[in-house]
Amino acid sequence: MIVYSLKCDNSHEFEGWFASGAAFDEQAASGKLVCPVCESRRIGKAPMAPSVAGTKRTMPAADEVKKMRQFMTGMRKYIKENAEYVGKKFPEEARKIHYGETEERHIYGEATLKEAKDLVEEGVDVAPLPPDLDEQAN
Numbered sequence: 130m131i132v133y134s135l136k137c138d139n140s141h142e143f144e145g146w147f148a149s150g151a152a153f154d155e156q157a158a159s160g161k162l163v164c165p166v167c168e169s170r171r172i173g174k175a176p177m178a179p180s181v182a183g184t185k186r187t188m189p190a191a192d193e194v195k196k197m198r199q200f201m202t203g204m205r206k207y208i209k210e211n212a213e214y215v216g217k218k219f220p221e222e223a224r225k226i227h228y229g230e231t232e233e234r235h236i237y238g239e240a241t242l243k244e245a246k247d248l249v250e251e252g253v254d255v256a257p258l259p260p261d262l263d264e265q266a267n
């Protein structure tokens with residue numbers, strides 16, 4: 130035996146028991162199925178109830194993105210206010226500071242990826258400057 134949720138064309142839902150799926154098809158096709166409420170003969174299988182998933186959101190909330198932007202912008206501002214810009218001389222200056230050949234201070238500037246890797250391998254403390262999101266947006 131097999132049980133189906135059935136629905137007539139007036140949206141009455143009821144259960145029907147059949148020997149098999151084929152038996153249902155046969156009875157439905159020959160008009161033997163009758164709605165117990167309105168006696169309609171237009172009967173179909175009711176759609177399965179959609180499985181309702183949790184409503185957990187996986188996208189980061191807008192305020193988290195905003196906080197991140199504020200953090201990065203603040204970091205850039207801090208660096209620009211507290212460090213000396215040395216431009217392309219950055220790898221050279223960073224090394225001098227690291228080896229005590231010049232005054233110890235915060236610097237920032239430009240380095241290629243390879244230069245930055247070499248510095249890190251030598252133990253020089255360097256970190257990429259966070260991207261300026263506001264500039265990139267323009």
Ligand SMILES: [Zn+2]
Pocket residue numbers: 137138139140141164165166167168169
């Ligand atoms: Zn009905």
